[in-house]
Amino acid sequence: MLNPDSMKPIYVQIAEWIETEILDGNLDTGQKVFSQYQLAEMFNINPATAAKGINLLADEEILYKKRGLGMFVAPEARSIILENRKNTKLNGMVADLVKEAGHLMVEEEELVAMIREVCRKEKGEGS
Incomplete structure (x- = not known):
């Protein structure tokens, strides 16, 4: 899932993976x-790197902290992610497509x- 050869830092890849889990409905609003x-165990990375990815999402208000309990999906997480990615x-x-x-x-x-x-092809309508 993570690409160690990518120019994108691992902590950013962790944040994007969590965002995708939210967009796919695998993590819902209010869920830990x-x-x-x-x-760190799932991706065989340093816990500090994983924490940096989580904190990135907290800074963007996609996740929020419940003291002593952990991080949870914010109510507006999905709309924030959609807007940011768009x-x-x-x-x-x-822009790259138009330039090419x-x-x-x-x-x-x-x-x-x-x-x-x-x-049309993506929607299965054919040619």
């Missing part, structure tokens, strides 16, 4: 998340048609 020690990851991918299309002299209408075709 894995402790730094559980994550504004950073997805917008970046679209420009290099290949693909016009906007053709690019939009290509995107629609991929969307």
Whole structure:
């Protein structure tokens, strides 16, 4: 699951993994998340690295701490994650796609048609 060869730090990969667990419904609002020690054992990493990933999500108000009990999924976690990923990851991918299309002299209408075709295929509608 984690990629030690990635340019992305392990603690960021841990945070993204927890975010994905929330988006996939495996962690619900108010549910306790894995402790730094559980994550360290699961991914064979240093507990301090796991803690850094958890704290990153707490700083973004995706997780909150209950003193003496651990970290829990915040009520607005899902919407925060969706907004963050849309504004950073997805917008970046679209910018890269548009730039590459420009290099290949693909016009906007053709690019939009290509995107629609991929969307249809993803939805199972075929060509």
